[in-house]
Amino acid sequence: MHNTHAAIVVGGGHAGCEAALALAGLGHKVLLLTGNLDRLGYLSCNPAVGGVGKGHLVREIDALGGRMALWADAAGIQFRTLNTGKGPAVRATRAQMDREAYARAVKRDIFGQKGLSIQQDTVEEILGDKRANGVRTASGLEFYARHVILTTGTFLSGLMHIGLTSMPGGRLGDAPALKLSDSLRRHGLKLGRLKTGTPPRLLASSINTDQLEEQRGDIPLPSFSFYGPPPGLEQVSCRIAWTNERTHEVVRSALDRSPLFSGIIKGRGPRYCPSIEDKVVRFRKRDRHHIFLEPEGLGSPECYPNGLATSMPLDVQIAALRTIPGLEEVRVLRPGYAVEYDCLDPRELHPTLESRILPGLWAAGQINGTSGYEEAAAQGLWAGINIARSLAGEDPWLPGRDEAYMAVMIDDLITSGVDEPYRMFTSRAEYRLLLREANADMRLTPQGWRLGLVGGRQWAAFTRKQEITAGLEVLLDKLRLRAGPRTDELLAGMGETPLHSPMTLKDLLRRPGMTLDKALVLLDPADDAGGPHAELWALLDTDEKANGSRLVGDACLEVETRIKYAGYLERQVEDARRAAGVEKLTLPEQIQYAEVAGLTTEAVERLEKSRPRTLGQAGRVPGITPAALECLRIHLRRLERRA
């Protein structure tokens, strides 16, 4: 019996690395087994982190003391804030990564982590009868642990397709995990089949960028982490190219050689991230589709054409690429391909991500039906925290849908299951104004501190930001602007209407076009003799060394949002408070839905599949109507009376 660990993490991808570091960081002895040590935290698809919904997850991971934001800031070569013209709920950070620098940052933390041992091997069998207690590997070794977490990504019975050629693989250059699926089935777990795809990789020097629109990053650089070192790598641009009718014709004329359209691929792919052949067929009327040419890294010869995922035969890929202006001479270094893989039915998981079928077995990442580094990393951290709670005999950590995007994601997965890869969008969160990227730390860092994941430096930065935020709120309510020619002239210069009576800065900030930066300009230096003015400038002049500028910037944004959206925020808080009432109504674990009067057969089937924990969750099971929910509520009352 190989020495016993607290937990074994199977898979060194985004989910596996966050889970392993969280568990070892909380003092547990962890073994990380992965199929290829050279590809720890490997970005299998686009060299980018973040985006709408995904950036929100990355900042929540950071707020809780996870690592992805720090790795992304260390390896970022172009940063942008998306949706700056829209409300704060949908503003999101996205950054291009230097793929190698990202992997280096991950490896540094993984190999530097006390209590974490790492080994290259492929897990083929989950050991244990009524409870998982270990694994057997391809090299015939057995390892034992109190908990086993699977984070196997696209590798379970992975099958790759390029045209009508199929080959086993979890991704290009990596062997699949062929035996583990059968072991899971033998333990009674249900498996599904999904698919995802990636574009070819191009030789950057063979692209004529002169004709292509340049897309620069934002200055000043946004970043993901609330407290880590600001991004330091050289920043580069992306280029924008467009397909055209000739491109579409090349693809259309070869659809008989597409594994997707010839029915070879069985797994369901992501509708929101379609391959080029999918786009050409589904959006026939569109005469062009845009492509973002993303550099793979500083000094990397490769370029990633985002928007050209494909599994067409290589000759068709090349022919289609060469119809695109700027790519007439392009050289393909790696083909685009699709990969099909087995995944679990996440409805068979507890909200902690432990299996309901085989206790002691946990799962996180793509194996649960999601797609994306960020979704995977968030699940890895969540499962790592809850395994640690279980090891310590403590209650699970289960924040609500009004507290975190990761809670929205996990609740969606275990309640509704997946019929295509699940990607996070802000539209999935009913309380998205409460779940802004910018306040992830306000929502989660105190919890990360209580969980023991947030370290002293992060906590110090957070409490300092809280002080600045609280101080600003008080001062903006105290500082008054006098109406008069000076103020009106400045307001006119900002395209704002004059003041008719003295007004606090807080009230002024309620004006749609007003920002805190503008409002500060209106403050009259003549009134600067000590008191709230001096206090304000002192607050805004927080020490540079202590990350001052970002803390102040974040605090100002937070205060501005709270003032401008006060009404909406109150309403969402009220909605969440009301929903919490229903969330509290727990459904007995042994409830027999067939016995609930008034439920349709379909409703019984759906509820039996999902086995929701609360009435609130039952209400989110797809196909469960308000009428069905009322039947359940009446049944619950009857059970209570009987009890």
Ligand SMILES: Cc1cc2nc3c(=O)[nH]c(=O)nc-3n(C[C@H](O)[C@H](O)[C@H](O)COP(=O)(O)OP(=O)(O)OC[C@H]3O[C@@H](n4cnc5c(N)ncnc54)[C@H](O)[C@@H]3O)c2cc1C
């Ligand atoms: C071809 C392709 C296209 C993609 N396209 C997109 C996309 O368009 N959009 C998007 O958001 N995401 C896309 N992704 C997905 C993205 O890469 C994943 O969502 C993300 O990597 C999932 O992280 P993970 O940690 O769950 O798994 P992965 O990053 O896949 O890591 C899994 C790890 O587990 C290891 N492993 C697997 N099985 C075993 C075993 N039995 N024993 C030991 N180790 C094992 C592997 O070696 C690997 O290190 C794509 C991925 C691929 C491969």
